[in-house]
Amino acid sequence: MRTKLLAYSEDRSWAAQIKSLSDSIKAEASIFLPKKEIAEKVSGLYEEIYYSDLENFDPLAYISAFFEVAKLLSPEVAVFPCTGKGRILAGLFSAKNSKSVATDVYNVQSKENNLIAKRLVYGGKAEVDLELKIPATICLLHGSYVEAKANVESRFNKVIKPNASCRVIFTPKKVEGMEPDKAEVVVVAGRGVKTKNDLRMIMELAELLKGAWSVTRPLAVDEGWAESWIGISGLMVSPKLYIGIGVSGQPHHMMGARSSKIVVAINKDRNAPIFDECDYGIVGDLYVVLPEMIKKLKNMKQK
Amino acid sequence: MTGQEKFDALIIGAGPSGLSAGYFLAKKGFSVAVLERGMEVGSKNVFGGRIYSHVFDKNFQGWRNEAPVERWIKKEKLSLLCENGSVNFEFERGKRQDSFTAFLSPFLRWMASLVESEGGIVATGVKVDSIIFDDLFAKGIRAGPDEIYADYVIIAEGGNTLLLEKHKIKKTPTLNKTSLGIKEVIKLGESTINNRLSLEDDEGVAQFILGQPLHGLLGGGFFYTMKEYITIGVVVRLSEFTDNNFNAQDLVEDLRLSTHFSKILEGGTPAEYSAHLVTESGYEGVMKKPYGNGFLIVGDAAGFLLNTGFTIRGVDMAVESGRLAAEAIARAHKEGGNSEEQLSCYKKMLDDSFIMKNLKKFSKANEFLSNKKIYESYVNLACSTVSDIFYEGAEANRVFESFKNSLKKERISLFSFLKDMWEAYRSL
Amino acid sequence: MKILVALKPTYDINQLKFDSEGVPLLETCPITLGEADKCALEEALRIKESNKAIVIAVTVGESQSHIKGIRDALAMGADEGYLIKMKNAWNISSIAVAKAIASFAQLTGPYDVIFTGAGAGDTHSSIIGPMISALLDFRLIAGADQVEVSENMVKATCKMEDGTYYYESDLPVVITVTSEANEPRIPTLKAIIRSKSMPIKEVDPSVLSLSVEEFKDLKVLKHSIERKRIILEASDQKSAEESVEKIITFLKSEGVI
Numbered sequence: 001m002r003t004k005l006l007a008y009s010e011d012r013s014w015a016a017q018i019k020s021l022s023d024s025i026k027a028e029a030s031i032f033l034p035k036k037e038i039a040e041k042v043s044g045l046y047e048e049i050y051y052s053d054l055e056n057f058d059p060l061a062y063i064s065a066f067f068e069v070a071k072l073l074s075p076e077v078a079v080f081p082c083t084g085k086g087r088i089l090a091g092l093f094s095a096k097n098s099k100s101v102a103t104d105v106y107n108v109q110s111k112e113n114n115l116i117a118k119r120l121v122y123g124g125k126a127e128v129d130l131e132l133k134i135p136a137t138i139c140l141l142h143g144s145y146v147e148a149k150a151n152v153e154s155r156f157n158k159v160i161k162p163n164a165s166c167r168v169i170f171t172p173k174k175v176e177g178m179e180p181d182k183a184e185v186v187v188v189a190g191r192g193v194k195t196k197n198d199l200r201m202i203m204e205l206a207e208l209l210k211g212a213w214s215v216t217r218p219l220a221v222d223e224g225w226a227e228s229w230i231g232i233s234g235l236m237v238s239p240k241l242y243i244g245i246g247v248s249g250q251p252h253h254m255m256g257a258r259s260s261k262i263v264v265a266i267n268k269d270r271n272a273p274i275f276d277e278c279d280y281g282i283v284g285d286l287y288v289v290l291p292e293m294i295k296k297l298k299n300m301k302q303k
Numbered sequence: 304m305t306g307q308e309k310f311d312a313l314i315i316g317a318g319p320s321g322l323s324a325g326y327f328l329a330k331k332g333f334s335v336a337v338l339e340r341g342m343e344v345g346s347k348n349v350f351g352g353r354i355y356s357h358v359f360d361k362n363f364q365g366w367r368n369e370a371p372v373e374r375w376i377k378k379e380k381l382s383l384l385c386e387n388g389s390v391n392f393e394f395e396r397g398k399r400q401d402s403f404t405a406f407l408s409p410f411l412r413w414m415a416s417l418v419e420s421e422g423g424i425v426a427t428g429v430k431v432d433s434i435i436f437d438d439l440f441a442k443g444i445r446a447g448p449d450e451i452y453a454d455y456v457i458i459a460e461g462g463n464t465l466l467l468e469k470h471k472i473k474k475t476p477t478l479n480k481t482s483l484g485i486k487e488v489i490k491l492g493e494s495t496i497n498n499r500l501s502l503e504d505d506e507g508v509a510q511f512i513l514g515q516p517l518h519g520l521l522g523g524g525f526f527y528t529m530k531e532y533i534t535i536g537v538v539v540r541l542s543e544f545t546d547n548n549f550n551a552q553d554l555v556e557d558l559r560l561s562t563h564f565s566k567i568l569e570g571g572t573p574a575e576y577s578a579h580l581v582t583e584s585g586y587e588g589v590m591k592k593p594y595g596n597g598f599l600i601v602g603d604a605a606g607f608l609l610n611t612g613f614t615i616r617g618v619d620m621a622v623e624s625g626r627l628a629a630e631a632i633a634r635a636h637k638e639g640g641n642s643e644e645q646l647s648c649y650k651k652m653l654d655d656s657f658i659m660k661n662l663k664k665f666s667k668a669n670e671f672l673s674n675k676k677i678y679e680s681y682v683n684l685a686c687s688t689v690s691d692i693f694y695e696g697a698e699a700n701r702v703f704e705s706f707k708n709s710l711k712k713e714r715i716s717l718f719s720f721l722k723d724m725w726e727a728y729r730s731l
Numbered sequence: 732m733k734i735l736v737a738l739k740p741t742y743d744i745n746q747l748k749f750d751s752e753g754v755p756l757l758e759t760c761p762i763t764l765g766e767a768d769k770c771a772l773e774e775a776l777r778i779k780e781s782n783k784a785i786v787i788a789v790t791v792g793e794s795q796s797h798i799k800g801i802r803d804a805l806a807m808g809a810d811e812g813y814l815i816k817m818k819n820a821w822n823i824s825s826i827a828v829a830k831a832i833a834s835f836a837q838l839t840g841p842y843d844v845i846f847t848g849a850g851a852g853d854t855h856s857s858i859i860g861p862m863i864s865a866l867l868d869f870r871l872i873a874g875a876d877q878v879e880v881s882e883n884m885v886k887a888t889c890k891m892e893d894g895t896y897y898y899e900s901d902l903p904v905v906i907t908v909t910s911e912a913n914e915p916r917i918p919t920l921k922a923i924i925r926s927k928s929m930p931i932k933e934v935d936p937s938v939l940s941l942s943v944e945e946f947k948d949l950k951v952l953k954h955s956i957e958r959k960r961i962i963l964e965a966s967d968q969k970s971a972e973e974s975v976e977k978i979i980t981f982l983k984s985e986g987v988i
């Protein structure tokens with residue numbers, strides 16, 4: 001009998017990554033998404049798609065809807081994305097089943113009737129081999145699986161909307177440019193960037209590379225220059241190209257960009273930790289290097 | 304004692320001296336609080352690793368079973384390293400366990416637990432901003448918004464004597480007699496250490512190094528074995544860094560990578576790196592009057608520190624001075640006071656103790672150690688003499704002959720050599 | 732009002748190093764209370780000051796760092812401190828920790844609010860708070876940057892990946908707090924001295940009737956990604972131009988631009 005897997009996602013990209021994981025362990029996958037509009041976007045990825053009509057993120061309401069589906073299907077594996085919401089829901093779900101959650105997991109394989117997987121800990125500096133006894137709950141790391149292609153006929157099933165547990169007002173974040181977790185190139189500004197005005201250069205570079213820009217946490221939280229940041233407590237991204245500019249490369253930040261294909265660093269301090277985990281680095285003042293890079297890329301474009 | 308705002312004694316600094324004072328006072332029934340600015344006991348204290356046992360044997364019953372000792376020193380080595388070889392003196396001790404290696408943090412945590420087991424308080428994360436003086440008497444301390452009072456204040460702030468200078472009890476020391484101590488801790492594993500250094504169980508090595516890896520700077524290197532780790536570092540006169548273009552961290556690296564150590568340390572992982580300033584040391588640097596109305600000064604703050612040129616020694620003196628300060632307070636308390644006169648017995652006790660005896664004995668060391676020749680020429684001299692002695696060519700050199708040749712090579716007159724050696728004999 | 736704050740001492744992973752076999756050198760890595768945990772405690776203390784509440788701090792584990800963590804909480808102003816004595820605390824599974832705290836809350840409660848940090852500094856899995864909420868059937872506010880608790884309601888704002896959520900919820904509630912929520916107080920000397928005479932109460936896990944699966948010692952190893960580490964210098968304008976030129980060529984041949 002095939003392992004039954006139930007996924008949670010709020011967008012197509014995650015849904016496709018989890019589907020890929022499911023295929024790799026030959027599981028029979030179903031998915032739950034909070035509302036119909038989102039559910040429709042994953043059409044063709046999963047045979048059984050469940051949705052409710054949940055409004056703004058209310059963790060307890062969300063998890064009771066998910067639980068309804070779980071009661072129906074009795075999955076052996078529940079998979080959530082390693083996002084802020086995914087972690088919360090995974091915690092709620094597993095506790096109801098009196099089981100642990102494995103977060104920050106990648107490289108999942110089946111072994112006898114259970115699963116083995118790797119988990120990143122200590123801000124991605126270290127890894128652990130896990131043996132996951134079924135039934136298991138995991139939070140999957142972004143970018144650890146390529147997105148699966150749509151190749152099945154989907155059936156849509158509605159789950160009744162549970163009662164709200166609290167009042168919620170949601171203000172979506174303003175995104176200037178592309179969303180980092182969906183872009184193929186991400187340019188990140190760190191504290192080496194001295195003023196908010198200088199962020200223009202970062203944005204310009206991102207635009208030239210048809211990518212998104214973002215920042216490290218201090219620039220978002222302490223300076224308020226952006227609404228989100230890359231890292232373990234922010235967005236996890238896995239672009240083809242990550243460029244860190246004036247970023248020191250502390251583990252909490254790098255954890256969010258670890259699965260990038262190519263990592264480029266520009267930093268004036270040769271001993272910055274980011275140089276230990278980059279493919280290409282330039283040791284130099286970003287105020288000299290960056291304008292040069294922008295100039296060269298512009299020239300290339302014109303040609 | 305809830306919410307108590309007056310103590311019999313307040314102690315500033317939870318290094319070996321402050322904790323020792325705290326322990327002996329608490330043991331005598333005084334209410335004490337030891338105040339430490341570090342977030343944890345031991346978090347601000349750097350040191351190279353060897354402690355002499357005698358103070359503990361005399362005054363801390365059962366300590367050998369409780370204290371976090373890493374290894375007992377079995378082998379003492381002095382190594383002169385030069386370009387193409389090294390001369391090593393090794394002394395192997397019998398079963399007497401005179402000194403041991405330890406990490407200061409766990410060692411201080413152990414001392415702090417002694418203070419607490421006697422009912423004393425050790426408060427961390429508390430930076431003392433100033434001492435409260437009233438009518439020329441120390442009456443307590445200020446820390447942030449709080450004022451706390453005490454009959455006796457013990458200043459155990461270590462070598463960086465900001466409080467003593469602030470209250471003009473001591474002048475700001477000059478830079479030219481300050482040294483920089485730099486230390487690396489390298490993980491190697493217990494069995495690797497024992498195999499590579501031919502040690503058994505908890506036997507350890509203390510080694511001092513002069514010569515090439517230090518590039519002729521005024522200073523020396525040290526090497527200690529911990530249980531699983533090696534501590535390796537250098538102590539160099541600070542003025543050398545301003546006069547020369549040397550990076551402090553590179554010096555330790557050169558030592559680590561020298562032929563002498565690279566094999567021993569192969570495969571090790573650096574686990575910790577730290578640097579610390581060591582002010583004036585030796586008899587010259589000792590405070591003439593380490594007490595006053597209502598206060599006493601102990602440990603490095605009072606200058607009870609020896610810089611022997613290769614290594615720094617101060618823990619045993621810090622602990623002993625803390626103990627003597629507690630004795631002095633007990634005596635003064637019996638007489639019902641805390642005046643300068645009543646506390647002056649501290650000075651007498653110090654004079655009679657090994658602290659002042661040691662410091663006097665080494666009093667000339669500082670001067671001798673400022674002689675740059677020893678750091679370069681004499682090391683080379685020793686190397687070439689010894690390598691000549693072991694020369695495997697046709698005709699065996701006679702020892703004196705080879706020595707004279709070496710002197711010539713290093714351009715040292717026999718007279719100045721003898722003079723320096725006499726200085727060395729007198730001071731070390 | 733009765734408030735429980737669950738705290739966890741964590742490794743300072745910025746300072747974590749590994750030996751040549753890739754084994755983390757945990758014994759030389761500094762341990763402190765997580766920043767977010769301190770913010771959680773600070774939130775509780777502010778409620779205590781404005782609303783009259785009793786604040787109880789608890790941690791799971793029995794090492795010196797755990798004792799120190801509770802001592803620090805008492806010095807900051809917690810009314811009582813408890814240690815749930817479980818061995819090998821660094822290796823206990825998250826559900827075991829959550830269950831220990833939940834049963835402790837049932838034993839010493841009822842509580843109106845249970846605070847924890849939104850993520851521990853070392854693992855940052857952010858799941859303990861939600862687990863406690865599920866185990867106790869409490870409401871949940873997760874990842875709060877701003878919290879306001881009144882007699883019978885909590886208002887909070889939480890930043891998530893897609894924007895900002897404002898919540899109003901009834902009590903009892905589990906609230907996880909981020910390190911942005913506030914500036915935790917530094918205990919004064921008098922507070923520290925006062926806390927020294929307060930007992931740290933020990934809880935034997937057997938009274939919590941836990942059935943915790945024995946957790947195996949997990950083997951943690953350095954995680955390294957193969958990176959090329961081609962580092963170029965740009966010390967002046969000219970070398971900057973050259974280096975940028977080279978990097979662009981590299982990136983082209985990688986097919987990423």
Ligand SMILES: Cc1cc2nc3c(=O)[nH]c(=O)nc-3n(C[C@H](O)[C@H](O)[C@H](O)COP(=O)(O)OP(=O)(O)OC[C@H]3O[C@@H](n4cnc5c(N)ncnc54)[C@H](O)[C@@H]3O)c2cc1C
Nearest residue numbers: 190191192216217231232233234246248252253268269286
């Ligand atoms: C629990 C927890 C969670 C965290 N989560 C996150 C997270 O999700 N994301 C995150 O980013 N951080 C996170 N952090 C914070 C993280 O630990 C670091 O503090 C942060 O990532 C550092 O940001 P930075 O690299 O911009 O700044 P810094 O570390 O200050 O680095 C700035 C760099 O810029 C360089 N520089 C300066 N001037 C120039 C110049 N002119 N030219 C070139 N280079 C220059 C400097 O050499 C330096 O390396 C978290 C911390 C904790 C405790």
Ligand SMILES: Cc1cc2nc3c(=O)[nH]c(=O)nc-3n(C[C@H](O)[C@H](O)[C@H](O)COP(=O)(O)OP(=O)(O)OC[C@H]3O[C@@H](n4cnc5c(N)ncnc54)[C@H](O)[C@@H]3O)c2cc1C
Nearest residue numbers: 316318319320340351352353431460461484602603617618
């Ligand atoms: C590199 C190096 C290697 C050494 N190697 C050895 C060795 O192998 N063997 C040996 O015996 N000795 C060695 N020493 C010397 C030894 O470390 C000192 O002699 C000893 O630690 C002195 O103890 P102390 O209590 O006087 O001062 P310290 O250990 O310096 O302690 C002073 C304490 O006071 C605290 N403090 C200072 N100001 C305040 C304030 N205002 N408020 C609150 N707290 C405050 C400090 O944080 C500190 O914890 C070495 C020293 C160095 C630097």
